Amino acid sequence: MIFGGSxxxxxxxxxxxxxxxxxxxxxxxxxxxTLPDLFARLAARSHMRARxxxxxxxxxxxxxxxxxxxxxxxxxxxxxKHVEQPAPEDYIIDGGSVTVNxxxxxxxxxxxxxxxxxxxxxxxxxxxxxxxxxxGLSRYWRPSLGGSxxxxxxALAPIRPELVAVVRGVRxxxxxxxxxxxxxxxxxxxxxxxxxxxxx
Amino acid sequence: MRAKAPLLLWxxxxxxxxxxxxxxxxxxxxxxxxxxxxxGFLGAVLVQQMRxxxxxxxxxIALENADEAALAATSRQLAESLASDPRFDRxxxxxxxxxxxxxxxxxxxxxxxxxxxxxxxPFTAAALRAALQARLAELASPTGMxxxxxxxxxxxxVWQRLLKGWLVPQGPVSRHGVWFAxxxxxxxxxxxxxxxGFDIAAQAEALERVRERFQTLRTDPAMRLALGGxxxxxxxxxxxITHDAAVLSVLNSGLVMLLLFGVYRSLRVLGLGLVxxxxxxxxxxxxxxxxxxxxxxxxxxxxxxLVGVAADYPNHFFTHLSPRxxxxxxMARIWPTLRLGLLTNVAGFAAMLFxxxxxxxxxxxxAGGGLxxxxxxxxxxxxxxxxxxxxxxxxxxxxxxxxxxxxxxxxRWLPLGLTLLLAAVFMLxxxxxxNDDIAALNPVPAERQVLDEALRRDFGVPDLRKLVxxxxxxxxxxxxxxxxxxxxxxxxxxxxxxxxxxxxxxxxPSRAAQAGRLAALxxxxxxxxxxxxxxxxxxxKPDVFQPFLDEVEAARQQAPLSRADLADTPFAAQVDSLLLxxxxxxxxxxxxxxxxxxxxxxxxxxxxxxRGVYYLDLREESTRRVRDYRxxxxxxxxxxxxxxxxLLGLGLRSLPLAMRVLAPVLGAGLCTGLAMxxxxxxxxxxxxxxxxxxxxxxxxxxxxxxxxxxDPEERRRTLLxxxxxxxxxxxAFGTLALSDINILRSIGSTVxxxxxxxxxxxxxxxxxxxxxx
Numbered sequence: 001m002i003f004g005g006s007x008x009x010x011x012x013x014x015x016x017x018x019x020x021x022x023x024x025x026x027x028x029x030x031x032x033x034t035l036p037d038l039f040a041r042l043a044a045r046s047h048m049r050a051r052x053x054x055x056x057x058x059x060x061x062x063x064x065x066x067x068x069x070x071x072x073x074x075x076x077x078x079x080x081k082h083v084e085q086p087a088p089e090d091y092i093i094d095g096g097s098v099t100v101n102x103x104x105x106x107x108x109x110x111x112x113x114x115x116x117x118x119x120x121x122x123x124x125x126x127x128x129x130x131x132x133x134x135x136g137l138s139r140y141w142r143p144s145l146g147g148s149x150x151x152x153x154x155a156l157a158p159i160r161p162e163l164v165a166v167v168r169g170v171r172x173x174x175x176x177x178x179x180x181x182x183x184x185x186x187x188x189x190x191x192x193x194x195x196x197x198x199x200x
Numbered sequence: 201m202r203a204k205a206p207l208l209l210w211x212x213x214x215x216x217x218x219x220x221x222x223x224x225x226x227x228x229x230x231x232x233x234x235x236x237x238x239x240g241f242l243g244a245v246l247v248q249q250m251r252x253x254x255x256x257x258x259x260x261i262a263l264e265n266a267d268e269a270a271l272a273a274t275s276r277q278l279a280e281s282l283a284s285d286p287r288f289d290r291x292x293x294x295x296x297x298x299x300x301x302x303x304x305x306x307x308x309x310x311x312x313x314x315x316x317x318x319x320x321x322p323f324t325a326a327a328l329r330a331a332l333q334a335r336l337a338e339l340a341s342p343t344g345m346x347x348x349x350x351x352x353x354x355x356x357x358v359w360q361r362l363l364k365g366w367l368v369p370q371g372p373v374s375r376h377g378v379w380f381a382x383x384x385x386x387x388x389x390x391x392x393x394x395x396x397g398f399d400i401a402a403q404a405e406a407l408e409r410v411r412e413r414f415q416t417l418r419t420d421p422a423m424r425l426a427l428g429g430x431x432x433x434x435x436x437x438x439x440x441i442t443h444d445a446a447v448l449s450v451l452n453s454g455l456v457m458l459l460l461f462g463v464y465r466s467l468r469v470l471g472l473g474l475v476x477x478x479x480x481x482x483x484x485x486x487x488x489x490x491x492x493x494x495x496x497x498x499x500x501x502x503x504x505x506l507v508g509v510a511a512d513y514p515n516h517f518f519t520h521l522s523p524r525x526x527x528x529x530x531m532a533r534i535w536p537t538l539r540l541g542l543l544t545n546v547a548g549f550a551a552m553l554f555x556x557x558x559x560x561x562x563x564x565x566x567a568g569g570g571l572x573x574x575x576x577x578x579x580x581x582x583x584x585x586x587x588x589x590x591x592x593x594x595x596x597x598x599x600x601x602x603x604x605x606x607x608x609x610x611x612r613w614l615p616l617g618l619t620l621l622l623a624a625v626f627m628l629x630x631x632x633x634x635n636d637d638i639a640a641l642n643p644v645p646a647e648r649q650v651l652d653e654a655l656r657r658d659f660g661v662p663d664l665r666k667l668v669x670x671x672x673x674x675x676x677x678x679x680x681x682x683x684x685x686x687x688x689x690x691x692x693x694x695x696x697x698x699x700x701x702x703x704x705x706x707x708x709p710s711r712a713a714q715a716g717r718l719a720a721l722x723x724x725x726x727x728x729x730x731x732x733x734x735x736x737x738x739x740x741k742p743d744v745f746q747p748f749l750d751e752v753e754a755a756r757q758q759a760p761l762s763r764a765d766l767a768d769t770p771f772a773a774q775v776d777s778l779l780l781x782x783x784x785x786x787x788x789x790x791x792x793x794x795x796x797x798x799x800x801x802x803x804x805x806x807x808x809x810x811r812g813v814y815y816l817d818l819r820e821e822s823t824r825r826v827r828d829y830r831x832x833x834x835x836x837x838x839x840x841x842x843x844x845x846x847l848l849g850l851g852l853r854s855l856p857l858a859m860r861v862l863a864p865v866l867g868a869g870l871c872t873g874l875a876m877x878x879x880x881x882x883x884x885x886x887x888x889x890x891x892x893x894x895x896x897x898x899x900x901x902x903x904x905x906x907x908x909x910x911d912p913e914e915r916r917r918t919l920l921x922x923x924x925x926x927x928x929x930x931x932a933f934g935t936l937a938l939s940d941i942n943i944l945r946s947i948g949s950t951v952x953x954x955x956x957x958x959x960x961x962x963x964x965x966x967x968x969x970x971x972x973x
Contacts, residue, residue: 058339060351060744065340081342091342096269096376100341112377122342190348 033149035134041177043132048073050179050196052081057191071196073130079123093123121163125156125170126182141170151175206580213573214479217486225489227497256397259288260428260655261389261410262381266420271387272376277417278410279378279389287406289773290392294372294379303363306769310761311358312721312752313714316365316706322356323722328734331356336738353747365706366771372659381658386426388658392773397430400497404435428655437643437941444939445501448948452935456928463924464518464591472585473514479577480507484570491565498559502889503566505947508932509545509896510574512925513538516904517582518591519921520914527586535579537907540851541900542575544844548895551840557829560836563889571896593920615867615961622874635882636827638819643943665819666798668701668790668805671812675779675786680710682788685813688804689790697801699794704778707771714760724753826885833888844899861902864961868898871961872954879949886943890950897929897951898958905966926959 395402936948
């Protein structure tokens with residue numbers, strides 16, 4: 001039993017090594033996805049529209065918040081989040097300014113991104129990948145890439161101290177040149193998750 | 201040696217005065233110095249506001265001619281650089297990020313005493329529930345993370361509301377995080393200088409600093425800087441006046457020199473001609489320094505102008521020189537006339553000594569002392585320096601001077617006729633006799649004022665013309681009175697009679713108001729119970745708002761907010777400029793802006809007056825000051841006229857003769873005054889000072905015209921001296937009239953016309969009679 005077991009074990013090890021080699025070989029044959037590669041592919045799209053469903057799990061709340069709407073991006077620097085549920089609200093980032101429009105309250109506010117470094121960092125975590133702007137992203141985040149060309153995963157860790165105090169990390173998931181998911185892990189344990197469904 | 205004694209004495213005197221003036225005298229440039237010394241409480245407010253008030257220290261900085269991002273970047277760097285400069289006590293470009301942390305650290309704990317509009321019953325279950333629902337909506341938004349930091353401590357959103365009230369600017373719009381003009385072409389920064397806007401030297405230094413920082417920091421070499429506000433305007437106008445005065449002085453000195461050289465043909469004589477003038481200016485300045493401890497820049501300018509009468513003295517002397525006699529003898533001959541003219545002039549200025557305006561009194565000392573010294577130098581120094589046979593007049597001058605005055609004596613009626621004609625023109629025209637608007641004294645050219653107004657519009661800066669003053673025996677009383685008035689102002693704002701107002705109590709509420717607001721905070725158990733009810737059915741976890749309950753309880757126990765707690769927030773300077781001690785009282789200033797219905801405001805505030813609240817129109821108040829100033833100047837002028845008549849009567853030993861001397865003087869003064877009133881649409885203080893000079897010049901000439909001549913040659917020489925004096929005055933001041941700066945143009949045209957009329961009137965009205973020897 002002991003030998004047999006050991007044989008099986010040894011065989012398993014060999015098999016594992018072979019398998020791993022095979023995987024490594026298989027992954028090596030089409031070249032691995034690199035950041036510049038991914039960003040170049042993302043940059044090729046001039047615009048993007050998607051429906052989103054956002055779930056926010058907050059420490060102060062018993063139940064998560066759920067939001068629905070559409071997200072729109074246009075090169076070079078236009079990003080709009082149109083919330084439809086629970087109440088209609090628009091957040092439009094264009095260049096360096098943010099416009100917040102809350103028709104229900106009759107409110108329209110224009111802010112400067114530069115005045116709110118945290119807000120700017122979050123805006124860039126989404127906008128820079130969509131724009132294929134690796135340099136812009138790297139101003140706030142240290143990106144690391146995983147997964148395959150078909151299904152990639154981009155993890156962002158905050159660089160700036162004031163940001164570290166607020167957020168642990170952001171994860172973006174996509175297929176080819178499409179963004180499918182975004183996860184935000186805040187420092188206090190709060191958590192937001194967005195799913196995107198591309199629109200034509 | 202005995203003959204040279206006056207010369208030595210004179211040199212010693214000049215050296216002494218020069219040393220004293222150069223090394224021991226401050227030239228002040230503070231324009232408020234010319235305001236009355238004792239003008240009551242409202243006057244003190246006016247002076248204080250002009251001198252130190254927030255309006256006087258506002259510096260508007262605009263960056264233009266580059267793309268938005270570059271302008272914004274430079275704006276940020278410039279603001280940061282200037283904020284650390286001690287010459288500025290506030291620099292604001294709309295970027296809220298930086299100051300936010302300081303505000304939060306200093307004032308978050310005081311949010312309940314600072315909140316002016318908690319709304320009715322903000323801590324009932326219903327109100328709490330509405331607030332919590334609003335917070336929930338914020339949490340859902342992508343900007344929610346900004347507000348989340350305060351959520352559990354401040355669920356009623358007091359801090360956010362305070363920030364919004366403090367930080368939302370009215371005029372400029374925010375682009376790239378900094379202020380821009382609405383058309384997006386200019387990035388805007390608002391600074392407040394440490395120095396008063398009228399302290400020209402300090403302002404010039406602050407402006408130089410801004411320019412220098414801008415040159416280093418700008419990212420685009422095409423970018424331009426525009427500066428506005430009282431400081432840049434005073435510096436600019438000072439620079440332009442100095443420039444124009446310098447250029448025109450060179451021009452007019454050149455012309456006068458040319459004229460004098462044509463007459464005397466000797467550079468030595470030209471040089472000698474400067475002796476009395478120079479002595480007069482130096483001695484006048486020294487006398488002012490002695491009497492007042494300082495010399496004001498304006499006194500120096502106007503005083504030197506008035507001492508200009510002394511420029512005529514050497515001409516009287518030189519034209520009476522003859523190769524056949526010693527210069528001292530010629531001087532002895534004309535001295536009695538010269539002396540009388542000199543003394544009457546000095547007596548005229550003496551009346552101004554009694555002025556309640558420090559500026560006029562200084563001017564009197566300067567001009568009176570200066571003329572006296574100039575006269576003495578003419579009498580004792582000039583003959584010694586002249587030597588024998590200095591002046592040999594060319595033949596054509598002698599011949600020309602031999603002709604009788606044109607139209608004499610057939611045109612005796614002309615002075616009266618001209619006076620009546622001008623009076624008629626003045627009456628028919630709509631021009632007022634006096635222009636007391638302080639703007640008319642403003643030497644800033646119109647196109648510069650246009651830029652300033654454009655910037656003012658971009659910034660939405662209130663013009664700070666209208667102020668409400670709440671006064672009390674101490675700071676607390678003034679503060680709480682201002683809070684009470686603010687309730688009425690708030691009502692006026694709702695009725696759109698008023699756009700807005702500033703209030704020190706917004707940043708530092710009175711102790712009473714603070715206590716009142718704290719009293720509205722419910723005790724811990726009650727608040728906790730209300731919160732429990734409010735939370736029912738909402739997704740918040742039950743205990744997350746414990747920090748809120750704790751902080752409200754802490755606020756209830758807290759010591760009141762004081763001025764010291766505002767230290768290093770931008771509000772410290774705001775409070776200090778809006779709440780200040782004045783004389784034996786404290787004043788809370790409430791500057792109003794966007795006034796739509798002045799009558800409604802005045803009506804609403806009228807009943808407050810008996811409680812020590814005043815509604816003040818700075819523009820109207822300053823106009824009243826100028827009018828008082830002018831009235832006093834006229835009263836003093838009447839006094840000096842009486843002194844002159846008395847002196848002339850005594851000196852000439854004949855009242856009719858004195859009247860004959862005075863007739864052309866008064867006629868010329870009256871005609872010039874009327875002509876200027878028509879031309880300039882009312883006389884200003886500049887004209888009045890110039891008329892004084894005209895009177896001085898023409899008095900000398902009239903005295904010489906009425907002087908008996910020993911022989912025809914003497915008569916010819918007298919006529920010649922008057923030609924030379926009159927023409928040089930017209931040339932000297934006629935060039936000043938070319939300036940486009942109102943102060944120089946007013947003085948120049950008044951004196952040039954006055955001098956011309958004075959000599960013509962004196963000639964036409966002259967009746968040579970003996971003068972005492």
